[in-house]
Amino acid sequence: MAGRPTLEQVAERAGVSRATVSRVVNGSPTVAPTIKEAVERAIAELGYVPNQAARSLVTQRTDSIALVLSESATRVFSDEAVLPGIVRGVSQELDAADKQLVLMLAGSMASHDRIERYAMSRHVDGVIIASMHGADPLPNSLHRMGIPVLCGGRPLGRSPVPYVEVDNVGGARLAVRHLVQSGRSRIATIGGPQDMVAGIDRLNGYREELRGSSLRSIVAIGDFTRESGAAAMRQLLEDDPQLDAVFVASDLMALGALNALQAAGRRVPDDVALVGFDDIEAARYADPALTTIRQPIVGQGRELARQLLRLAGGEEIAHSVVLPTELVTRASA
Amino acid sequence: MAGRPTLEQVAERAGVSRATVSRVVNGSPTVAPTIKEAVERAIAELGYVPNQAARSLVTQRTDSIALVLSESATRVFSDEAVLPGIVRGVSQELDAADKQLVLMLAGSMASHDRIERYAMSRHVDGVIIASMHGADPLPNSLHRMGIPVLCGGRPLGRSPVPYVEVDNVGGARLAVRHLVQSGRSRIATIGGPQDMVAGIDRLNGYREELRGSSLRSIVAIGDFTRESGAAAMRQLLEDDPQLDAVFVASDLMALGALNALQAAGRRVPDDVALVGFDDIEAARYADPALTTIRQPIVGQGRELARQLLRLAGGEEIAHSVVLPTELVTRASA
DNA sequence: CTGAAAGCGCTTACAG
DNA sequence: CTGAAAGCGCTTACAG
Numbered sequence: 001m002a003g004r005p006t007l008e009q010v011a012e013r014a015g016v017s018r019a020t021v022s023r024v025v026n027g028s029p030t031v032a033p034t035i036k037e038a039v040e041r042a043i044a045e046l047g048y049v050p051n052q053a054a055r056s057l058v059t060q061r062t063d064s065i066a067l068v069l070s071e072s073a074t075r076v077f078s079d080e081a082v083l084p085g086i087v088r089g090v091s092q093e094l095d096a097a098d099k100q101l102v103l104m105l106a107g108s109m110a111s112h113d114r115i116e117r118y119a120m121s122r123h124v125d126g127v128i129i130a131s132m133h134g135a136d137p138l139p140n141s142l143h144r145m146g147i148p149v150l151c152g153g154r155p156l157g158r159s160p161v162p163y164v165e166v167d168n169v170g171g172a173r174l175a176v177r178h179l180v181q182s183g184r185s186r187i188a189t190i191g192g193p194q195d196m197v198a199g200i201d202r203l204n205g206y207r208e209e210l211r212g213s214s215l216r217s218i219v220a221i222g223d224f225t226r227e228s229g230a231a232a233m234r235q236l237l238e239d240d241p242q243l244d245a246v247f248v249a250s251d252l253m254a255l256g257a258l259n260a261l262q263a264a265g266r267r268v269p270d271d272v273a274l275v276g277f278d279d280i281e282a283a284r285y286a287d288p289a290l291t292t293i294r295q296p297i298v299g300q301g302r303e304l305a306r307q308l309l310r311l312a313g314g315e316e317i318a319h320s321v322v323l324p325t326e327l328v329t330r331a332s333a
Numbered sequence: 334m335a336g337r338p339t340l341e342q343v344a345e346r347a348g349v350s351r352a353t354v355s356r357v358v359n360g361s362p363t364v365a366p367t368i369k370e371a372v373e374r375a376i377a378e379l380g381y382v383p384n385q386a387a388r389s390l391v392t393q394r395t396d397s398i399a400l401v402l403s404e405s406a407t408r409v410f411s412d413e414a415v416l417p418g419i420v421r422g423v424s425q426e427l428d429a430a431d432k433q434l435v436l437m438l439a440g441s442m443a444s445h446d447r448i449e450r451y452a453m454s455r456h457v458d459g460v461i462i463a464s465m466h467g468a469d470p471l472p473n474s475l476h477r478m479g480i481p482v483l484c485g486g487r488p489l490g491r492s493p494v495p496y497v498e499v500d501n502v503g504g505a506r507l508a509v510r511h512l513v514q515s516g517r518s519r520i521a522t523i524g525g526p527q528d529m530v531a532g533i534d535r536l537n538g539y540r541e542e543l544r545g546s547s548l549r550s551i552v553a554i555g556d557f558t559r560e561s562g563a564a565a566m567r568q569l570l571e572d573d574p575q576l577d578a579v580f581v582a583s584d585l586m587a588l589g590a591l592n593a594l595q596a597a598g599r600r601v602p603d604d605v606a607l608v609g610f611d612d613i614e615a616a617r618y619a620d621p622a623l624t625t626i627r628q629p630i631v632g633q634g635r636e637l638a639r640q641l642l643r644l645a646g647g648e649e650i651a652h653s654v655v656l657p658t659e660l661v662t663r664a665s666a
Numbered sequence: 667c668t669g670a671a672a673g674c675g676c677t678t679a680c681a682g
Numbered sequence: 683c684t685g686a687a688a689g690c691g692c693t694t695a696c697a698g
Contacts, residue, residue: 049453054691056386091438103436120382387675
């Protein structure tokens with residue numbers, strides 16, 4: 001088959017110059033209809049598809065963007081329920097814009113280097129970094145190199161890098177307010193890891209909302225896994241056997257907490273009301289079904305893609321976009 | 334900053350030709366140590382990173398491969414538990430080989446076109462297609478175009494495209510054998526969708542194993558979702574109220590079936606033994622914990638990547654690789 | 667509206 | 683061991 005056809009061959013077949021073929025391919029309006037037709041026929045007959053590398057070399061664009069997920073994050077099962085949704089949202093929006101999605105799982109510091117080199121090699125027009133632990137230096141260093149970069153979730157520490165996040169603080173406040181309003185008076189919380197912004201903010205929301213009431217805070221910390229939720233719940237029961245409600249910073253931890261409560265002979269919601277966060281599928285199937293805070297997961301992915309595309313296109317974008325969360329009332333509270 | 338530095342600038346700074354810089358960058362052994370050092374210094378000082386597009390244009394390689402997931406598949410929650418594992422496995426192996434992963438969610442037939450064009454534009458060195466429904470024409474058409482392509486899961490219908498799959502038939506037989514050996518005599522099954530190879534093969538395995546015994550088959554079909562598992566279970570109880578065991582073709586459907594059984598007042602495993610397939614996280618936390626067939630998910634991803642890399646490198650590879658499954662015995666059977 | 671020509675940033679025979 | 687030169691397949695001012 002002598003390799004795949006080139007512009008040159010299409011031009012020859014259509015009896016025009018390469019420039020003209022290029023114009024047709026790129027939809028330039030200044031091509032005579034008859035010529036356009038001839039070129040299109042030649043393209044179809046030859047099955048011509050433009051070589052992206054050649055195009056990128058001259059346009060300096062690749063029409064693809066990288067989505068970086070931290071590998072350690074994908075280990076947390078809670079994230080496993082969230083990250084696929086983000087990937088799907090990003091993918092949908094990118095498809096619509098005819099851009100490609102390059103997925104990079106950042107395992108270690110070593111892979112940070114790989115990612116930097118990759119972005120620097122101009123293989124992508126921009127980078128979305130989702131799901132960070134701690135104060136990851138990657139967003140800032142990419143930003144410093146002049147690469148369009150956007151974070152999913154507010155970066156810890158001061159950072160000039162724009163981000164899209166869900167309203168963790170507001171969601172937590174919603175949950176606690178619901179518990180207060182339903183007459184609970186000893187409201188504990190199981191917080192997430194304090195090196196992740198979702199963990200930090202949901203705990204802050206809890207504290208902020210309690211501050212408005214006369215209730216005192218009762219806190220245990222987990223790591224977003226089911227087991228850690230169960231362990232934290234046992235701890236809380238020891239710390240305050242009289243507690244009558246718990247706001248748990250993730251549904252998965254809430255499911256663990258639910259098991260621990262039932263094992264301790266507490267009825268949910270009669271003795272202890274329980275509110276989770278995330279609204280994962282399993283929340284609906286828990287017994288009792290879990291009241292929780294829903295966050296727009298696919299929506300966050302879409303918004304990330306839209307913002308990055310604008311940024312890569314040279315537009316000014318808001319430094320932060322915060323997506324609303326909502327209370328989903330079920331049986332557990 | 335006048336754009337990012339080029340080979341040319343490195344050459345000038347190091348006082349050598351572009352050819353020499355290129356040799357150093359690509360690790361050619363025929364460069365004098367002193368020169369090599371000078372070049373490396375210049376590279377470091379300038380922060381030079383090769384432009385991939387330029388490189389690809391001449392080498393005809395991109396060092397990246399595409400992973401295609403069907404979007405409809407990601408809608409099935411059962412797959413949500415499986416696909417991230419495959420992505421992770423592929424990513425691990427590709428990272429080790431310093432290749433990039435381009436993720437494409439194939440939503441519709443329209444996106445099939447996009448994927449073909451993308452592969453044809455030589456933006457990737459090969460394509461892995463995971464998770465197909467029906468007899469998807471994509472693998473064959475890519476193959477016909479001369480693009481290295483590999484399927485996760487055996488393609489339906491005759492196809493020259495090589496594949497990597499888990500032993501669905503063998504796993505199902507293992508499950509049924511376990512039920513037979515534990516003395517069950519009315520063993521039903523809930524099959525998966527019959528347009529997916531996992532659905533078809535697991536049902537075949539059930540039938541094959543029963544054929545060896547004197548037991549008759551009792552069959553209902555679901556679509557791999559939890560709800561469909563519950564519905565199918567209700568159907569089975571109606572069809573044969575005396576059944577004492579069920580092999581369910583996915584854990585998620587098995588969880589639905591478990592609910593339905595308990596709602597119908599049957600004790601598991603006392604009245605009815607239950608075996609699932611997949612070994613997803615939730616199987617371990619069911620009550621009773623679910624006996625199931627474990628498949629190597631990340632392992633399948635890794636094997637896919639390894640095989641595709643070989644294929645793209647021009648090696649001959651086996652037309653099929655079948656990875657073993659195993660029985661994980663817990664409380665439900 | 668169309669074409670000739672330069673150039674994007676690399677790699678790789680080919681000489682020397 | 684090193685360099686000059688050709689060429690990978692496109693796009694885009696610049697003329698006409």
